[in-house]
Amino acid sequence: MQFEVSEEYIDNIQQLIEEHRDGELLQLLEEVHHADIAEIIDELELDQATYIIKLLDSTKTSEALMELEEDVRERILDNLSAKEIAEELENMDTDDAADIIAELSEERKQEVIGEIIDEEHAEHIVELLRYDENSAGGLMAKELVKVNENWSVTGCMTEMRAQAENVTRVHSIYVVDDRGKLKGRLSLKDLLTAPSKANISDVYIPKVDYVNVHTKGDEVARVMQKYDLEAIPVVDEMGRLVGRVTIDDIVDFIRDEAEKDYQMAAGISEDVEADDSILRLTRARLPWLILALLGGFVSVTVLGTFDAAMQEHAALFFFVPLIAAMAGNVGVQSSAIVLQGLANQSLSGSLFNRLIKEILLSLLNGAALALLLIVAGIFLLGFDFWFGLTVGISLISVIVIASLIGTFVPIILDKFGIDPAMATGPFITTSNDIFGILIYFTIAKLILGF
Amino acid sequence: MQFEVSEEYIDNIQQLIEEHRDGELLQLLEEVHHADIAEIIDELELDQATYIIKLLDSTKTSEALMELEEDVRERILDNLSAKEIAEELENMDTDDAADIIAELSEERKQEVIGEIIDEEHAEHIVELLRYDENSAGGLMAKELVKVNENWSVTGCMTEMRAQAENVTRVHSIYVVDDRGKLKGRLSLKDLLTAPSKANISDVYIPKVDYVNVHTKGDEVARVMQKYDLEAIPVVDEMGRLVGRVTIDDIVDFIRDEAEKDYQMAAGISEDVEADDSILRLTRARLPWLILALLGGFVSVTVLGTFDAAMQEHAALFFFVPLIAAMAGNVGVQSSAIVLQGLANQSLSGSLFNRLIKEILLSLLNGAALALLLIVAGIFLLGFDFWFGLTVGISLISVIVIASLIGTFVPIILDKFGIDPAMATGPFITTSNDIFGILIYFTIAKLILGF
Numbered sequence: 001m002q003f004e005v006s007e008e009y010i011d012n013i014q015q016l017i018e019e020h021r022d023g024e025l026l027q028l029l030e031e032v033h034h035a036d037i038a039e040i041i042d043e044l045e046l047d048q049a050t051y052i053i054k055l056l057d058s059t060k061t062s063e064a065l066m067e068l069e070e071d072v073r074e075r076i077l078d079n080l081s082a083k084e085i086a087e088e089l090e091n092m093d094t095d096d097a098a099d100i101i102a103e104l105s106e107e108r109k110q111e112v113i114g115e116i117i118d119e120e121h122a123e124h125i126v127e128l129l130r131y132d133e134n135s136a137g138g139l140m141a142k143e144l145v146k147v148n149e150n151w152s153v154t155g156c157m158t159e160m161r162a163q164a165e166n167v168t169r170v171h172s173i174y175v176v177d178d179r180g181k182l183k184g185r186l187s188l189k190d191l192l193t194a195p196s197k198a199n200i201s202d203v204y205i206p207k208v209d210y211v212n213v214h215t216k217g218d219e220v221a222r223v224m225q226k227y228d229l230e231a232i233p234v235v236d237e238m239g240r241l242v243g244r245v246t247i248d249d250i251v252d253f254i255r256d257e258a259e260k261d262y263q264m265a266a267g268i269s270e271d272v273e274a275d276d277s278i279l280r281l282t283r284a285r286l287p288w289l290i291l292a293l294l295g296g297f298v299s300v301t302v303l304g305t306f307d308a309a310m311q312e313h314a315a316l317f318f319f320v321p322l323i324a325a326m327a328g329n330v331g332v333q334s335s336a337i338v339l340q341g342l343a344n345q346s347l348s349g350s351l352f353n354r355l356i357k358e359i360l361l362s363l364l365n366g367a368a369l370a371l372l373l374i375v376a377g378i379f380l381l382g383f384d385f386w387f388g389l390t391v392g393i394s395l396i397s398v399i400v401i402a403s404l405i406g407t408f409v410p411i412i413l414d415k416f417g418i419d420p421a422m423a424t425g426p427f428i429t430t431s432n433d434i435f436g437i438l439i440y441f442t443i444a445k446l447i448l449g450f
Numbered sequence: 451m452q453f454e455v456s457e458e459y460i461d462n463i464q465q466l467i468e469e470h471r472d473g474e475l476l477q478l479l480e481e482v483h484h485a486d487i488a489e490i491i492d493e494l495e496l497d498q499a500t501y502i503i504k505l506l507d508s509t510k511t512s513e514a515l516m517e518l519e520e521d522v523r524e525r526i527l528d529n530l531s532a533k534e535i536a537e538e539l540e541n542m543d544t545d546d547a548a549d550i551i552a553e554l555s556e557e558r559k560q561e562v563i564g565e566i567i568d569e570e571h572a573e574h575i576v577e578l579l580r581y582d583e584n585s586a587g588g589l590m591a592k593e594l595v596k597v598n599e600n601w602s603v604t605g606c607m608t609e610m611r612a613q614a615e616n617v618t619r620v621h622s623i624y625v626v627d628d629r630g631k632l633k634g635r636l637s638l639k640d641l642l643t644a645p646s647k648a649n650i651s652d653v654y655i656p657k658v659d660y661v662n663v664h665t666k667g668d669e670v671a672r673v674m675q676k677y678d679l680e681a682i683p684v685v686d687e688m689g690r691l692v693g694r695v696t697i698d699d700i701v702d703f704i705r706d707e708a709e710k711d712y713q714m715a716a717g718i719s720e721d722v723e724a725d726d727s728i729l730r731l732t733r734a735r736l737p738w739l740i741l742a743l744l745g746g747f748v749s750v751t752v753l754g755t756f757d758a759a760m761q762e763h764a765a766l767f768f769f770v771p772l773i774a775a776m777a778g779n780v781g782v783q784s785s786a787i788v789l790q791g792l793a794n795q796s797l798s799g800s801l802f803n804r805l806i807k808e809i810l811l812s813l814l815n816g817a818a819l820a821l822l823l824i825v826a827g828i829f830l831l832g833f834d835f836w837f838g839l840t841v842g843i844s845l846i847s848v849i850v851i852a853s854l855i856g857t858f859v860p861i862i863l864d865k866f867g868i869d870p871a872m873a874t875g876p877f878i879t880t881s882n883d884i885f886g887i888l889i890y891f892t893i894a895k896l897i898l899g900f
Binding site: 225272289315328340361372 | 481483485493517638657674675676677678680697698700701702704705708709711712713715716717718722723724725728731732735736738739740742743745746747749750753754757760764765767768769770771772773774775776778779780782783785786787788790791794796797799804807810811814815818819822823826831875876879880883887
């Protein structure tokens with residue numbers, strides 16, 4: 001049943017557009033899901049895409065617009081008038097509409113909001129624009145079904161049906177008091193089986209999970225995931241119900257965050273895709289490479305200070321990339337484990353215990369690797385004993401230090417409120433390269449003397 | 451409203467357990483959500499945890515067991531009899547029960563299944579055990595609400611109420627024919643507003659997204675995410691409705707996959723957490739480090755073959771870690787971008803175009819970095835021109851080669867059906883170290899001659 005956007009399909013659509021055969025286009029796309037419309041638009045030229053957006057009904061295109069990559073959407077919106085954009089927004093849920101408006105220039109924003117006919121919708125969007133995009137306020141939609149605790153069950157049914165018109169999926173009915181404060185929730189089943197003369201206050205469930213408008217996105221995701229919620233109500237500073245976050249937005253949020261973390265770990269500082277422009281990819285990659293290059297300069301300088309060793313112990317220099325690579329790998333492993341622990345809030349125990357554990361772990365790993373290195377070195381490469389000892393001890397020391405840096409730099413950054421994901425990938429490998437080389441030659445100097 | 455598992459709270463519970471004050475324990479934990487019970491259990495000693503599991507009602511503990519880390523759960527289950535485990539399973543949805551049984555030893559499995567009283571439940575679990583855990587069959591539950599297309603709306607309401615008893619959340623009502631083939635779906639609203647004399651076949655929506663039992667987990671996740679589905683029906687090879695996958699399981703799946711990818715990129719080969727045992731962490735980390743060490747041996751050997759350069763051009767060796775680090779960083783960046791493209795199925799265009807683009811991109815980045823390196827080298831470190839040229843040209847070449855390796859190794863692995871995530875992190879950095887050093891000294895030999 002999977003709909004497939006084939007090349008022939010796109011060719012066909014392009015031809016219909018060229019020949020302005022609107023009737024056939026409308027017929028062809030009538031049954032197509034908006035997410036597939038988005039995929040089709042993604043394959044078209046900009047003017048063809050704009051043509052489709054203008055041709056189709058905005059109930060469909062508004063949803064399709066939401067599914068597009070931000071940069072594609074931006075270019076299409078540039079081709080639409082403020083009035084046309086406003087029409088699309090009228091058909092979107094408030095959270096989606098606010099996300100789109102947030103992407104426009106200040107001037108355009110005003111213009112578009114002015115063109116929205118539904119006053120309440122416009123007000124809701126303006127309200128949502130105030131919140132940080134990574135907070136519950138930024139993730140929530142205003143669309144929800146709420147009833148007053150003082151209403152009767154019968155009165156409530158009528159009111160509820162009217163509200164439900166605007167809500168795609170009713171997960172829960174929220175109960176509020178006269179001041180709009182969240183009091184509890186009701187399931188549709190409860191409402192249907194309640195005696196019709198009862199008041200809402202007699203039948204609602206006073207226990208309800210909720211978050212505050214300022215709750216961070218990852219905390220919202222954690223709570224919804226932990227309690228398997230499909231929607232969570234959002235309250236303001238006074239406890240008033242102001243919106244709800246639904247699971248589909250949280251699924252997108254989780255995926256975006258995971259991609260960001262992954263890219264950060266790989267030294268990519270903007271959200272990019274393989275199909276982005278060379279300029280955009282360069283902007284995302286070059287800063288980290290420059291950082292690594294600067295780190296490289298430091299390692300060159302460090303090595304330069306040990307040039308006295310070159311006469312007698314030239315082979316020391318052959319092991320530099322090995323030592324640096326081990327330091328980098330161990331550091332990245334340690335930081336990845338700690339970062340995930342920080343993200344899942346699953347790090348327990350004291351810092352001291354963690355220190356002891358990390359030292360034991362890295363000593364164990366380091367000793368195993370050093371043994372392998374010494375044995376292979378002596379038997380295969382013909383090391384003399386002191387040289388083997390030097391490289392072996394250096395390897396253990398470098399691994400211990402690298403794993404401590406990898407573990408504690410993220411923890412310390414986190415304590416100071418800095419995103420610990422910064423301390424991963426290139427940052428850790430670069431600093432561990434430098435420390436690794438420094439430790440290696442210092443130990444070599446102590447043992448071999450030069 | 452967030453429930454907080456504080457130290458005092460745990461102390462209190464531990465004391466109540468020690469003193470066998472069961473009544474108070476039951477009262478204290480009565481209102482606590484099962485996900486929080488899981489968090490409490492996680493903080494307790496094994497025998498205390500077992501005590502709680504045995505004390506509380508299995509409707510609650512069965513859900514809590516599901517939320518635990520696999521290794522904690524395993525130890526608790528070891529303390530329970532087959533009959534006690536079966537009792538827990540009776541209260542779980544079939545998908546959760548199958549996941550738990552899959553973790554038991556073959557012998558125990560048989561024993562536990564034999565103790566399940568509800569025959570149908572047992573049959574369902576056995577059926578689910580047949581599917582790969584990363585397929586729709588492995589992710590689905592048997593619990594769903596289905597109606598026959600030939601039923602009347604009235605008859606259907608009665609039947610449906612009975613089925614809904616076993617289903618936590620009714621997302622959609624699925625419509626099947628006499629042979630059990632999936633025909634379409636119905637919303638509760640449609641059913642409520644349909645004339646009671648109508649047949650289901652008159653009112654159902656024949657358009658329904660579905661997946662096959664063998665559809666891979668990430669494809670299920672992609673479809674549900676694309677179409678914002680909260681549940682998707684699963685059919686067997688004959689198109690018969692056999693289960694459904696719900697969004698909460700997909701949320702867990704997405705997060706697990708993202709963690710696995712992230713760990714793979716960091717050179718961690720098992721799913722571990724910071725709080726796991728040293729042995730388990732070593733098992734996850736050491737294999738990659740051994741790989742990196744072997745790669746290190748190769749780089750030592752490569753460097754050794756260029757020892758003739760040491761007399762006249764000692765400074766060449768100081769730049770080895772810089773070159774290796776740049777190669778590693780560029781390779782990881784390229785592979786991360788390609789891997790995400792492969793995962794999202796968003797890589798479009800021909801391989802040749804990708805090759806041209808990657809070469810242009812890396813030439814641009816490489817030239818910028820080489821310029822920086824040469825200028826800084828000549829003015830700060832006092833390079834002579836030929837030496838600067840050598841390092842600069844090497845840097846550009848190494849960056850181009852590293853980015854090609856990072857881009858195409860994952861693509862090639864993917865073509866051969868191997869998980870392309872293997873080709874990331876330590877694998878890419880290690881091989882790029884070696885190629886980088888080889889290229890660097892080859893170019894140096896050509897320009898400087900030694």
